[in-house]
Amino acid sequence: MRLALVLCLTALPAFADVQRAIDTHILPGYAALAQATDDLASDAAADCTPEAVRPGFNTAYDAWISISHIQFGPIEDLALTLQMSFWPDPKDSTGKALGRLIAAQDPIVDDPAAWAEVSAAAQGFTALERLLYEPQSDADYACRLTQVVATGLADKSAEILADWPAFARLMTTAGTDGNTRFQNDDETRRALYTALSTGLEFLHDQRLGRPLGTFDRPRPRRAEARRSERSQHHIELSLAALENLATAMIDGDLTDTRAAFAKAQELASALNDPALAGVSDPLRRIRVEALQRTVRDIQNAVNTEIGKPLGITAGFNSLDGD
Amino acid sequence: MPSRRAFLAGLTSASLTPTLGWAAAGNPIALSAAMRPDGQHVLVGLTASGGATFEIPLPARGHAAAAHPDVAEAVAIARRPGTFAKVIDCARGNVTQTLHAPQGRHFYGHGAFSSDGTLLFTPENDIATGQGWIGVWDRSAGYKRLDSFASAGIGPHEILRLPNGLLAVANGGIRTHPNIGRDKLNLDTMRPNLALFDTTGQLIDFGELPGNLHQNSLRHIAAAPDSNVVCGFQWQGDPFDAPPLVALYEGTGTLTQAQMDDATLFGLDGYIGSVSAFGQGHYAASAPRGNTTFVFNGEGAQTGAVRATDVCGLCAAPDGTCLVTDGTGRVHSLKDNALSLLATHPLAFDNHLVALNQV
Numbered sequence A: 001m002r003l004a005l006v007l008c009l010t011a012l013p014a015f016a017d018v019q020r021a022i023d024t025h026i027l028p029g030y031a032a033l034a035q036a037t038d039d040l041a042s043d044a045a046a047d048c049t050p051e052a053v054r055p056g057f058n059t060a061y062d063a064w065i066s067i068s069h070i071q072f073g074p075i076e077d078l079a080l081t082l083q084m085s086f087w088p089d090p091k092d093s094t095g096k097a098l099g100r101l102i103a104a105q106d107p108i109v110d111d112p113a114a115w116a117e118v119s120a121a122a123q124g125f126t127a128l129e130r131l132l133y134e135p136q137s138d139a140d141y142a143c144r145l146t147q148v149v150a151t152g153l154a155d156k157s158a159e160i161l162a163d164w165p166a167f168a169r170l171m172t173t174a175g176t177d178g179n180t181r182f183q184n185d186d187e188t189r190r191a192l193y194t195a196l197s198t199g200l201e202f203l204h205d206q207r208l209g210r211p212l213g214t215f216d217r218p219r220p221r222r223a224e225a226r227r228s229e230r231s232q233h234h235i236e237l238s239l240a241a242l243e244n245l246a247t248a249m250i251d252g253d254l255t256d257t258r259a260a261f262a263k264a265q266e267l268a269s270a271l272n273d274p275a276l277a278g279v280s281d282p283l284r285r286i287r288v289e290a291l292q293r294t295v296r297d298i299q300n301a302v303n304t305e306i307g308k309p310l311g312i313t314a315g316f317n318s319l320d321g322d
Numbered sequence B: 001m002p003s004r005r006a007f008l009a010g011l012t013s014a015s016l017t018p019t020l021g022w023a024a025a026g027n028p029i030a031l032s033a034a035m036r037p038d039g040q041h042v043l044v045g046l047t048a049s050g051g052a053t054f055e056i057p058l059p060a061r062g063h064a065a066a067a068h069p070d071v072a073e074a075v076a077i078a079r080r081p082g083t084f085a086k087v088i089d090c091a092r093g094n095v096t097q098t099l100h101a102p103q104g105r106h107f108y109g110h111g112a113f114s115s116d117g118t119l120l121f122t123p124e125n126d127i128a129t130g131q132g133w134i135g136v137w138d139r140s141a142g143y144k145r146l147d148s149f150a151s152a153g154i155g156p157h158e159i160l161r162l163p164n165g166l167l168a169v170a171n172g173g174i175r176t177h178p179n180i181g182r183d184k185l186n187l188d189t190m191r192p193n194l195a196l197f198d199t200t201g202q203l204i205d206f207g208e209l210p211g212n213l214h215q216n217s218l219r220h221i222a223a224a225p226d227s228n229v230v231c232g233f234q235w236q237g238d239p240f241d242a243p244p245l246v247a248l249y250e251g252t253g254t255l256t257q258a259q260m261d262d263a264t265l266f267g268l269d270g271y272i273g274s275v276s277a278f279g280q281g282h283y284a285a286s287a288p289r290g291n292t293t294f295v296f297n298g299e300g301a302q303t304g305a306v307r308a309t310d311v312c313g314l315c316a317a318p319d320g321t322c323l324v325t326d327g328t329g330r331v332h333s334l335k336d337n338a339l340s341l342l343a344t345h346p347l348a349f350d351n352h353l354v355a356l357n358q359v
Helices: A002-011 A013-046 A050-065 A093-104 A125-133 A139-172 A185-212 A231-249 A255-269 A282-307 B004-012
Strands: B030-035 B041-046 B052-058 B065-067 B073-077 B084-089 B094-100 B105-107 B119-126 B131-138 B144-154 B156-161 B167-171 B193-197 B203-207 B216-223 B229-235 B246-249 B255-257 B274-278 B282-287 B292-296 B302-307 B311-316 B322-326 B330-335 B338-344 B348-355
Touching: A013 A050, A013 A139, A013 A185, A013 A231, A050 A125, A050 A139, A050 A231, A093 A125, A093 A139, A125 A139, A139 A185, A185 A231, A185 A282, A231 A255, A231 A282, A255 A282, B030 B065, B041 B348, B065 B119, B065 B348, B119 B144, B119 B156, B131 B156, B131 B167, B144 B156, B144 B167, B144 B193, B167 B216, B193 B216, B216 B274, B216 B311, B229 B274, B229 B282, B246 B282, B274 B348, B282 B311, B282 B322, B292 B311, B302 B338, B322 B348
Parallel strands: B156 B216, B274 B311, B311 B348
Antiparallel strands: B030 B041, B030 B348, B041 B052, B065 B073, B073 B084, B084 B094, B105 B119, B119 B131, B131 B144, B156 B167, B167 B193, B193 B203, B216 B229, B229 B246, B246 B255, B274 B282, B282 B292, B292 B302, B311 B322, B322 B330, B330 B338
C-alpha cells in the first residue's frame, strides 16, 4: 500500500506538492477563517459590547493572520485583501474612515448588503480592533458598526471559501485546455512560492521592520495590532503559518528552513512584549532585532531549499530597481 | 563663429545614406534586452506575433536600447553606473562600435535618436557634481561625441524623442555615486521633473508634481501620437504611503496624476517599471513588484489591471495593442484590458521594450 502510494507520487511529482498545500494548508485555513468570522458575527449580533465581542474577535483575527499570506486566488480576484485588514496604514485611513461614518451617523451600518461599498479601511479586522479597544464616545453607533464589520468579515470569508474549490481545480490542472489562469505547473508552484516568500518579506519588513524603525527613531506606534496587544502574537502566528506552508509545498530536505523557523519561534515567544513597545528600549530592542535577523535566515534557507530546487529564481525585473 | 546650438541644428539637417533597414533584421516591432538561461545577456528583436527575429549577445546586462528610426541599428546602453554603449548592426548581428562615456560621466541605460537618425542622445551623470547631462553623438561621423547639454535636473534616466520632434527627459531627481553603488544621496531634497528640449538642447518646457510629492522619482516615460507623455514613477517614501505612480504631461507645463487608489497601490512597493501609450488614447503602466500591469484612459482613470509574473516591458504595437514582456520569458498582447499570451521564450526579458518606427 505504501509502495503503491510512493510510485503514484513519483509518477505525478508536479502535482503532489501543490495538492498537499491546498488540502492541508489553504483550504483548512480558509475554512477556519469562515467558521471563526461566522461565530464572531453571531457573538456581535447577540451582544455588541466590546467585552462580549473581544474573544470572538481574537479567535477570528488569529484565523485571518494564519491565512493572510495567501494573497492569490479568490481573495485577489474578488479584491478583498484590504477589506479584510488594512495594514500598514501610515495615513491612518482606518481612523479617518471610521471617523467619517461616526460623525455622519451614516445609516449604511444598518445595511449589510450595502456595507461592501464603504471604504476598505472601515471594513476589516483593523477597523474592528479600533471599535473594541479604543474608547467610543457613541456606544450605540459603535455597537452597530461592530455588528456590521463582523457580519461583513463573515460574508467576505464565506465568499472566499466558496470560490476556493474551483480555483484549486485550476491549480491542479495547469496547462490543460481552457485553463488560462495556470498555463503550466511552474506557474502554480510559483504562486505558492511567492505567497511564502512575500509572507516572509512582510514579516521581516513590515511586522518587524515598521515598529523597529531605526535605532535613533524607533516607531512602536507602528506595530501591527498594538491596540489589542496582538503584535507579538501575529509574529508567532505568521511564523507558524509560513512554516506550515513551506513544509506542505515541497518534499525535500528542509533542515535549514526548519531550524531557522524553530529559532525564530523561540525568539518570538521569549519577547514577552505583546505590543512591541520594547523597540524603544535599547536592551529589549536587541531581542526584536535578533528575531528580525533570524527571519532573514529563514528567507535565505527557503530560497536555497525550496526556491532553487523548484527552479524558481527571484524576479529578474522586480529585484532590479532601475 | 557659429554658436553651439546653431552647429547642432545644422547637423540635424544633414542627411546620410541608410544602409540596411529594419526589414533586413526580420521586421521586428520592438527591441528588448534579455538574459538566456546560461546567464548570457542578449539584445532581442520581437515581431508583432511575439517571435524573436534576432538574438545578439551583449557583453553585460542590458537595460534599454536606442533604436535608429530607419537603419537596422541599435545602441545598447550600459545600465547605471556603466560607461559603455554598444552600437549593434541588427541585420548582421554584430557589434560595430563601442562608445565610451566621457571621463567622469556614466550612462543610465537609456538613449534616443533624433527623428532623422543623425544624432544620438544619452542621459549621463556628472559624477563629481551630480548634475544630469544629455550627451550628443553624431552618428554620421561615426558616433563622434559632439557636445552635451544640461538635463535640467539630477539623475536623467529615460530620454525619448516625441512625434513633434522634441526630446523628453525624465529627471529622476536622485543623486547616486558609483563609488557607493546605487545608494541614494539626496532623498530629502530630491526634485524630479520632466524636461522638454529641442534637438539643439534648448529647454522648451518643464513639468513637475506638487512639492509635497518631491520623493516621487520620475523614471520612465512614453510618448503618445499627440506628443503627450505618460510618466511612470518610483516612490522613495514609505511604500504604503505612496501617491499615484503614473502621471500625464499634456504640453501644459504640469504633470496630471492618474487615479490610483490605496487598494491599487497596495503591494506595488511604490514601483512602476515601464509605461506605454497605445491604441486610441490608452496608457499602460507595469508594476513588476506587484506582478500587475494597469491600464488608464486619457482622463487618467484606471480602466483595467492585468496580472503577469515579473512583468515589466511595455510598448505600443502598430495594430493599436500594447506588447508586454516579463522576466519569465513571455510575450503578451494587451488589448481591451485583457492579456493574451503570444509566445514564450527561454529568456528573461529585461526592463524595457523599445518600439521601432513608431515616431
